[in-house]
Amino acid sequence: MTFHRPITPEVVLRDLSRSFKGKTVLDRVSLEIPRGQFVALLGESGSGKTTLLRALAGLDDDAETAGHFQVAGSTSVLFQDSRLLPWMSVIGNVTLGLRRPDARAAALEMLGAVGLGDKTDVWPSTLSGGQKQRASLARSLLRAPDVLLADEPFGALDALTRLRMQALLLRLVERQRPTVILVTHDVEEALLLADRILVLKDGRIAEDHPVRMPQPRRVDHPEFAGLRQTLLSSLGVETEAV
Amino acid sequence: MTDATSEGNFYVAGRAGERSPAPPRSGASAVRLTPERLPAGLRLLGPVLVVLAWEAASRLGLLSPATLTAPSTALATGYQMFSDGSLLPHLLASAGRAYSGLFLGVLAGVVLALLSGLTRTGEALIDGLVQIKRAVPTLALIPLVIIWLGIGEAMKVFLIFTAVLVPVYINTHAALRGIDIGHIELARTLGLSRGEFIRHVALPGALPGFFVSLRLAVALCWTALVVLELINTQTGIGYLMNRARDWGQTDIIVVGIIIYAVLGLVSDAVVRAVEAKVLSYRRSLGS
Ligand SMILES: Nc1ncnc2c1ncn2[C@@H]1O[C@H](COP(=O)(O)OP(=O)(O)OP(=O)(O)O)[C@@H](O)[C@H]1O
Ligand SMILES: [Mg+2]
Numbered sequence: 001m002t003f004h005r006p007i008t009p010e011v012v013l014r015d016l017s018r019s020f021k022g023k024t025v026l027d028r029v030s031l032e033i034p035r036g037q038f039v040a041l042l043g044e045s046g047s048g049k050t051t052l053l054r055a056l057a058g059l060d061d062d063a064e065t066a067g068h069f070q071v072a073g074s075t076s077v078l079f080q081d082s083r084l085l086p087w088m089s090v091i092g093n094v095t096l097g098l099r100r101p102d103a104r105a106a107a108l109e110m111l112g113a114v115g116l117g118d119k120t121d122v123w124p125s126t127l128s129g130g131q132k133q134r135a136s137l138a139r140s141l142l143r144a145p146d147v148l149l150a151d152e153p154f155g156a157l158d159a160l161t162r163l164r165m166q167a168l169l170l171r172l173v174e175r176q177r178p179t180v181i182l183v184t185h186d187v188e189e190a191l192l193l194a195d196r197i198l199v200l201k202d203g204r205i206a207e208d209h210p211v212r213m214p215q216p217r218r219v220d221h222p223e224f225a226g227l228r229q230t231l232l233s234s235l236g237v238e239t240e241a242v
Numbered sequence: 243m244t245d246a247t248s249e250g251n252f253y254v255a256g257r258a259g260e261r262s263p264a265p266p267r268s269g270a271s272a273v274r275l276t277p278e279r280l281p282a283g284l285r286l287l288g289p290v291l292v293v294l295a296w297e298a299a300s301r302l303g304l305l306s307p308a309t310l311t312a313p314s315t316a317l318a319t320g321y322q323m324f325s326d327g328s329l330l331p332h333l334l335a336s337a338g339r340a341y342s343g344l345f346l347g348v349l350a351g352v353v354l355a356l357l358s359g360l361t362r363t364g365e366a367l368i369d370g371l372v373q374i375k376r377a378v379p380t381l382a383l384i385p386l387v388i389i390w391l392g393i394g395e396a397m398k399v400f401l402i403f404t405a406v407l408v409p410v411y412i413n414t415h416a417a418l419r420g421i422d423i424g425h426i427e428l429a430r431t432l433g434l435s436r437g438e439f440i441r442h443v444a445l446p447g448a449l450p451g452f453f454v455s456l457r458l459a460v461a462l463c464w465t466a467l468v469v470l471e472l473i474n475t476q477t478g479i480g481y482l483m484n485r486a487r488d489w490g491q492t493d494i495i496v497v498g499i500i501i502y503a504v505l506g507l508v509s510d511a512v513v514r515a516v517e518a519k520v521l522s523y524r525r526s527l528g529s
Contacts, residue, residue, distance in 0.1 A: 059427055097434045
């Protein structure tokens, strides 16, 4: 980046706790994320990743919540299931609720950028899983959010499609520079994409690793293997066996 | 919704297997879980056989015309009534009653379902009432409605209206209430206004349920008519059949039955065609 960015944090959590029916899921989480940072959130299943993301997205506000959080700016959520409305064409889905005069032109441009230029007018049910997720990504990014909240957006895709989607996400994020919080199960995905990797454990942030490898990243970078080991063992996976 | 249908049901769905010419694995043929789709005309096989047996029984003298006329006689009678113009006024009278009751009932059912499905006040005011009406058979209202509206057309249309209203309300309301929670969350994260949510999410999501109710309603309006046309009228298919009973004209009775059947089938086919067009986004779902 050549121009100067303010370093005021865009996402702030102060002792954020959240519980469902008395069961504590998030336990006094404190966190600051500077504007434009790409954060990956790792953690075992049930550790509260989705809960944290949904809190930031303003969902589940019926849960018992303590502490506070602040998101400066607009957010957009990328769900694991693409959540396209089946009764709307792809472009209708992508522009849904968009209040700008050039919505259609911008949507066409964005659909082109995600490789769906020839699918703008079809029903979502005719798309493959990867294409649906591209449409969903286009819908999110078209809003030019300040913060992109993504919950395992590529979790259901096959390995090859996932690699392509990761590259696509990286390309588009570099174009728009939103702050990104990406929940993932995939340590390698985190290592390939993120500037910073958090590990959530028992409702708290147990680890916080900066990732300084330059993009594009390669799995044979020395830092990659080391960090991968650290992360896997903190997720309770025996690295020898992997 | 979208994901489960695109992958989960793939092998169960009948047509998907036919389209992709995948060779059977390891020699053994794949197990079919659902019967193969019937070619269009074959559905008529049963009815055609019954009609043929009936005709044969009549011709062989096993079935006296006083009990049941032969289908060929009924057809001839029907054709004659049609060409001499004696049938059409009755047909129009019946259709007028059935469809005005249907129209009013569907309209009111949808409006009430929207009020009750989209607002709390509406639900508090309306839902209990319709549930009570649901428990009361339409025919049980006849005496009261006759006192209120007399024995003329208004009474007949009103009773069809109430018969139709209930299933339309129940199904449409349930569809509005059963809206996908994922879609609600999506609408929230996209910042949709309430109006946009209703227009783009709630209403389209409820359309399949509405069409289910419409098909029920179309069948119901003709059913109710049969009974209602026994009461004080000089017009209508029901009246024709009732009079034919007094004269022992089983051919006219069969003509009436055929007309009801045809009208029921045609109405259902029309609703299904509209449904297929409006819900065309589902056609690609493989089932
Ligand atoms: N709405 C809810 N009501 C009750 N319990 C909930 C609710 N949402 C989450 N939980 C509970 O909170 C815990 C954390 O769930 P969460 O979905 O945040 O985990 P996760 O880290 O995203 O897991 P995964 O990797 O499997 O997606 C789980 O024990 C879950 O059962
Ligand atoms: Mg989760």
